[in-house]
Amino acid sequence: MSKKRDEFEDILEERRLSSDLRYAMKCYTPVIYKGLSPCKPNAIKSAVLQSEQVQYVIKQLAKEMGESPDIIQEEATEILDEMGHSMQLGAVRFFAFTLSKIFKQLFQRVCVNEEGMQRLQHAIQEHPVVLLPSHRSYVDFLMLSYLLYTYDLALPVIAAGIDFLGMKIVGELLRRAGAFFMRRSFGGNRLYWAVFAEYVKTMLRSGYAPIEFFLEGTRSRTAKTLTPKFGLLSIVMEPFFKREVFDTYLVPISISYERILEESLYAYELLGVPKPKESTSGLLKARRILSDSFGTIHIYVGQPVSLRTLASGRINRCPYNLVPRHLPQKPSEDIQEFVSDVAYKMELLQIENMVLSPWVLVAAVLLQNLPAMDFELLIEKTLWLKGLTQTFGGFIEWPDNLCAKKAVMSGLTLHSNIARLVDGHVVLNDKGVEDGAVGEIVFKRALAILMCATYRNQLLNVFVRPSLVAVALQMTRSFRKEEVYSCFSFLRDVFSDEFIFFPGISLKDFEEGCFLLTKCDAIQTSQQEIYPTDKGSVIVSFLSTMFRPFVEGYQLIFRYLSKETKEVFTEKQFIPGVRNFVFQLLEKGNTQCYEALSSDMQKNALAALVQLGAVKKKKMSNGFTYNVNQEAVNKILDMFDARIPVQKPVAARL
């Protein structure tokens, strides 16, 4: 079933054999877009400033605010100066040199599918290209630019968060390497929006450089794909909708790390120890990680997807034909839905091509067998899970001749900060447990579990459809397809912010889940019924256990909210509140669900309730406030606890 995927090449191998300096100074004549008329970064800025689009907004604002257009134009210039990149070959060469040194130090191998690079090369020449990498680490965009430099392709311009500018020198260096900076939120600022959108579109239309940004919007702290953000995507799609370009290629890129550079930072952050502000000195301190090893990186450059093909037959062209193209136009509902579909499709493609290391399997097994697991059993289970993962279409990169024992062992060595082998048993590395107070023990344990979960999480989106069928089977304790489907559909809704589901195809997801379970002989289905086979119960129980932290975690969080007495609260109040609540339960030993401490899960659970209508979200001047409908939360909780059957109209044809 798993489709044929490309072979990988290690690009560091060449770097270890020849001079980095020569590599950095190599003759770089990149492959560029066929219609490109070369221009300097500053020329783009002035084109943006003079564009009808920006000028229109400037005039509008001038009229509304009674200001002189010159002042607003001045403001626009400042925005552009703050935002704009100033790509220079010198800076690129500097990075090429230093990154070579650093990467060789940090990573064993950096593996790339060369065929993907060839496809990309072809795409870059043909149409404007948008690179859509997954985002797990700051290394992502450095690595991608490094890669394109290595393969003599046009270097991308990268949408980066404005906080990088806080780092002296480094911010400016990144700017010269092609980063442009966007403020975190600018929804209300029309001038900013106009300038930013036009800046991106100008670069896209002229084919100036591939445009790179992260659909997830930020680094996923959990290594689980985040639900997509639509703003930038809709900006880069607009030139095609308006037919200013013939087509645009969207290229999903999956970057996976055997060991994530920021793993412990993330775990702290999820537990509420604040994220250190980006600063140059912080980066220098991070140098000590240079002595550590972070294993292999796999970069899979997916098949470029033609936007034209995606849009064919879907877009009503009328709205774009009746308004002059330089006027700002709010996308119609059709378009918004289309943008959202494309975003999910791209993320699903990222997930499909994301390489899974053996350690990911180890972590998933280990988390189900805490506090300690027999080493031999772990190996056996890991092998078993490997087979299952492959049946589900997971992309495991397992070195050909490597025996299971060695694979597990090498994972343990690389991740010795998370788990280690003690007397033939593998235990979590939550050292210092014995001496601390109860609270500290819980915290340390949570830290280790969250780090470990970061790796298991990489499996979840591959497993989510069959697993939710398994969970539904257990929750309903029924074999009737209709009931199982209702429950599945309910779970899918509840977890819609937690996992990536293509919008609106609940039934299809259910069928796929059933299909995969049937394929591994875990269940049998008839017209009306689903029942686990004898040998299938192992799989069904493994799958539902895999997702239990989420089911239990959500239950805890919902329970907290159902008791929440405050009328109105903000997210800033909610997170510490629920954290304390869970923490106390853990201290008392009333739950073992450490993952409920993760602020990521807490936010997702809240968002789910908002979507299910049990919590009202209101926009206030200083952010969002929430308002709980206790009755509704209780009802959802009851469904979750399987005290009442899920009430949901069943889809017409199963």
Next chain:
Amino acid sequence: MKWNGWGYNDSKFIFNKKGQAEFTGKRYRLGGMVLPTFKEWIEKTFGASLEHKTTSRASLNVNDVPPSIVNEEFLQDLRATKISYSQDAEDRVFRAHGHCLHEIFVLREGMFKRIPDIVVWPVCHEDVVKIVELACKHNLCIIPFGGGTSVSSALECPEEEKRTIVSLDTSQMLAESGFCTGHEPDSMEFSSLGGWVATRASGMKKNIYGNIEDLVIHIKMVTPRGIVEKNCQVPRMSTGPDIHHFIMGSEGTLGVVTEVTIKIRPLPEYQKYGSVVFPNFERGVACLREVAKQVKKSWMLASLKNTNFSTRRVLMVQCFWQLITKGFLSLQFKGFDPNILCVATLLFEGDREKVLQHEKQVYDIATKFGGLAAGEDNGQRGYMLTFVIAYLRDLGLDYYVIGESFETSVPWDRVLDLCRNVKERIVRECKEKGVQFAPLSTCRVTQTYDAGACVYFYFAFNYRGISDPIHVYEQIERAAREEILANGGSLSHHHGVGKLRKRWMKESISDVGLGMLRSVKEYVDPNNIFGNKNLL
């Protein structure tokens, strides 16, 4: 007139004994001119070769022609009116088609499934009234015929039509005028005034004289319901929606236009051609837009063409010779890339002083856009070329090259994007449909308005190796039209809808709009006597 191609029998492109292309006949200025590089061009562009030739049937095979089925009572009535008519096969086939590619292809290699059963030649309004009355009486289908230059399948007889089809030829109804109407469509020599009105035609000199809707003062039309006309001949009237607009563009679905009063002007005192070379198509379009903005009610017309892979470039070989003596070298020094430069041809008409004044104004603007004056001769040649370009297709057909032009109108800000995208779409579709040779896909701006321009696309490809070239061609043309619409272009600027473009009518004018037209048709012609099935 040719029976299976465009225009006069004596005028055509041929390859002479030396293998050089030549345009025969003395009717056009291009006549007798040798085009030495044309052969190389056609070989290079299409991968065509003089050895691979297709030949059309030499003449019509009368046995293939569907029989004429006319009931005797109608014939008796018709004879009584003394209107001349014919049931001759050649007369009927000649009126069974326009000049779409597939129609010409059928003429060369096959036969239409349905053709008119009888052709009638009324000579005056009263004759037409009688014929329409007879048609109503005997329940016949009338298809009006003007010059037969339609490129929208408008003249094709609906295959499922069971009634007798009467082709009502009006081409003989126009008398010599001696004035100038200023309306000069590319098909001027062959098309008819009634046809112009029925299709909302447009001519090259529309910037000076206007389109048909600007020229018409009065129309008289015979319909099954009776005669429709206005009571006076005034420059403008405010009496509800203008009924002329139901007639113009009705494409023969409502009745027969029998009398048209149009504005005439004295022949222009002074006429001057001109041309400008631009470094590229983008600059040329920008210049035309600026001219449209600055030069009020322009006394000139301009057409602009990207010479890249263009037929015109080849045809203008001799012009380039002159260009060399006139300064082609200096053009090269100025950094014009001959592969992407583009030429605008100009014609100024009016009184001498005004013409010179406008000419200066236009050249001044052109200079700002990097244009260089390229001489009067080039302008005149370009203008003449418009009339002979239609002859080119027949030559291509002899060498496995099929092609067609189609047009649209588009707002200024979308001209460039539309041109680029449609050309690209054509190239892509050809590849997907298995066309083995790179197609010719080019365009030119032929008309300018305040708010936009009319754009022509030329599309041709070598069909060797394709079993059903016409089907492939039609699929590609359809895709190109989809692309035009998606880019904010219109369904048609002046070719009309006919049956070829009906599928997009709803999208073009909305449901309600279509309903309005339908209800007019239902009232005027409830029994669908004018049953050519165009438009709706």
